[in-house]
Amino acid sequence: MRQARHPEPGEMVLTDVVAALGDPIRVGVVRVLADGRERGWGELRVPVAKSTLSHHLRVLRDAGVTRTRQEGTRCYVTLRREDLDSRFPGLLQALLAAAIADDVGNQVGLADRAT
Structure with missing residues (x-):
């Protein structure tokens, strides 16, 4: 099984990070992951197909925003806060504050475990 490549902090490029954060779904994923878990x-819980979610998560990972860990057939993701x-002091804090203020990414959440 192939391991995902994660850029080192020094390899992160501002334009790649900003481009990755230019989509409301990806901003929503970052908002959910901002709790550090x-x-x-x-x-x-996202309003897109699984294949589209996979694409969004890959964009975030390739830019260095998230880290993906595979365990068997399951994948786990964390925010690389x-x-x-x-690498970019204040960027994430400003993004999260603006996303909350403007309600960007609110359509992304956590699946209800009770169902």
Whole structure:
């Protein structure tokens, strides 16, 4: 099974990170992951097909915004907050504040475990 490549903090490019954060679904994923917890892909509630979610998660990973870990057939994702904060100080905090203020990404959440 092929391991996903994650750019080192020094390899992160501002334009790639900003482009990755230019989609409301991806901003919503970042908002959900901002609590610092690792989430399984199946825990994410998004208004797109699984293949489209996979694409969005790959864009975030390739830009260095998230880290993906595979365990068997399951994939887990976390926000690379420390790496982003060290490489681009204040960027993530500003993005999250603006996203909350403008309600960007609100259509992304966590799946209800009761169902």
